Amino acid sequence: MLDKARENLRLACEQLKIHPDVFEELKSPRETLAVTLLIRMDNGSRRAFKAWRCRYNDRRGPTKGGVRFHPNVSLDEIETLAFWMTFKCAVANLPFGGGKGGVCVNSKELSPTELERLSRAYIEAFSSFIGPDRDIMAPDMYTNGIVIAWMADEYAAITGEPLPMAITGKPIAFGGTVGRTDATARGGYIALRHLEASLNLDPAKATVAIQGFGNVGYHCAKLLHADGYRIVAVSDSRGAIYDPDGLDPLAVMEHKLHNGGILGAKGHGETREISNAELLELDCDVLVPAALERQITLANSDRIKARIILEMANGPITPEADAALTAAGHIIVPDILANSGGVTVSHLEWVQNRSGFYWDNSRVRDHLKTTMSTETQAVWALHNDMDISMREAAYVHGLRRIADSVEARGTQAYFSGT
Ligand SMILES: NC(=O)C1=CN([C@@H]2O[C@H](COP(=O)(O)OP(=O)(O)OC[C@H]3O[C@@H](n4cnc5c(N)ncnc54)[C@H](OP(=O)(O)O)[C@@H]3O)[C@@H](O)[C@H]2O)C=CC1
Numbered sequence: 001m002l003d004k005a006r007e008n009l010r011l012a013c014e015q016l017k018i019h020p021d022v023f024e025e026l027k028s029p030r031e032t033l034a035v036t037l038l039i040r041m042d043n044g045s046r047r048a049f050k051a052w053r054c055r056y057n058d059r060r061g062p063t064k065g066g067v068r069f070h071p072n073v074s075l076d077e078i079e080t081l082a083f084w085m086t087f088k089c090a091v092a093n094l095p096f097g098g099g100k101g102g103v104c105v106n107s108k109e110l111s112p113t114e115l116e117r118l119s120r121a122y123i124e125a126f127s128s129f130i131g132p133d134r135d136i137m138a139p140d141m142y143t144n145g146i147v148i149a150w151m152a153d154e155y156a157a158i159t160g161e162p163l164p165m166a167i168t169g170k171p172i173a174f175g176g177t178v179g180r181t182d183a184t185a186r187g188g189y190i191a192l193r194h195l196e197a198s199l200n201l202d203p204a205k206a207t208v209a210i211q212g213f214g215n216v217g218y219h220c221a222k223l224l225h226a227d228g229y230r231i232v233a234v235s236d237s238r239g240a241i242y243d244p245d246g247l248d249p250l251a252v253m254e255h256k257l258h259n260g261g262i263l264g265a266k267g268h269g270e271t272r273e274i275s276n277a278e279l280l281e282l283d284c285d286v287l288v289p290a291a292l293e294r295q296i297t298l299a300n301s302d303r304i305k306a307r308i309i310l311e312m313a314n315g316p317i318t319p320e321a322d323a324a325l326t327a328a329g330h331i332i333v334p335d336i337l338a339n340s341g342g343v344t345v346s347h348l349e350w351v352q353n354r355s356g357f358y359w360d361n362s363r364v365r366d367h368l369k370t371t372m373s374t375e376t377q378a379v380w381a382l383h384n385d386m387d388i389s390m391r392e393a394a395y396v397h398g399l400r401r402i403a404d405s406v407e408a409r410g411t412q413a414y415f416s417g418t
């Protein structure tokens, strides 16, 4: 995946006529630590789990990014996610570089005590790699507030820092910020709402399909539904439900909490089960991938019907499929813009921890709204002015800021054309 992600970088470097030195610096991660975590299982046996943390690039500040627990986590995935974080933080204009971490584990197979030991073992292994001015962790797939609280507690014990600033996404009672739980979804929602007029989208008429019903997918569904969008399909790892008359996200979540999954939840009309693959191909106005990478590839891109794709997951569309969809006229609001609301509010948690002054919900939301609207407008303007896709525009926007920070350190001027 990293090879393919570099392709976006190369294109943005070409667009901006950036000096080759910048590409040379950004094409590889600065450092990645790979470890094996050994934990004691409840039955007394020991089990090994591969784990990584990557600091991709720190030109704009300490590296920042979540930690993922998933059986498909690999070195390539973590380095690619850290590459995307580098650009995401620049697009959001945060004083951060990009990082990411993960453990190759199916956390659903662990008991709560095993999961706690694994979370604490991760921090033990990476405690000297991370730090409030070096690398700051946060939640990602299958690392919720409880996992983050164990991690923060372990870091506090190891470092003697009662309030760990090297980990964001903490519970509010442990130094977290208001507004982080739904920040990623809210950021994407603000971006979409900002573009409504330009995209000729009418919430009262528009239909939405959402893949993934976790933190991001659920809150996205809730926010869009509250504004009148008709949520016609949602999915989780077990499958999808489709109801052309619409689904109520709160009722679907209620069902998931009681039954362990969304299958069987009822909407306003005749609800039926479909597969995750079918969900992606539904005839709807907005498709929101909010689960894993590489869900839309050349194998299914010609069957995608949604006019607008709001990429809330990281990397849900492969570069080849992205090119095909763009050529076919689909508008893709790219991940490094659409899902940057999470890290934007993580930044606020870090700021509040450092200052010791805590913001209220309206201040956090106002800040998120201003950031998302400003950066969405900037990317949209570049997309129109340069006649490039929104993804290329987002990379150009982020790359300008990263290249500026390289140049500001006194190295040679990198923009040959300006
Ligand atoms: N959390 C955050 O702040 C941010 C997250 N993101 C990205 O958003 C995406 C989702 O993250 P998040 O919501 O936090 O993760 P969660 O762990 O909260 O939820 C993941 C959801 O995806 C579902 N899922 C897992 N595998 C599949 C599959 N093969 N097909 C369909 N659905 C599947 C899960 O199903 P089940 O419930 O059955 O397990 C679950 O509903 C990821 O790409 C993540 O990197 C990006 C920016 C920030």
Ligand SMILES: O=C(O)CCC(=O)C(=O)O
Binding pocket: 064, 065, 066, 067, 085, 088, 136, 137, 138, 139, 140, 168, 314, 339, 340, 342, 343, 344, 346
């Ligand atoms: O909140 C953060 O710091 C990072 C979130 C994240 O991992 C992501 O945006 O992909």
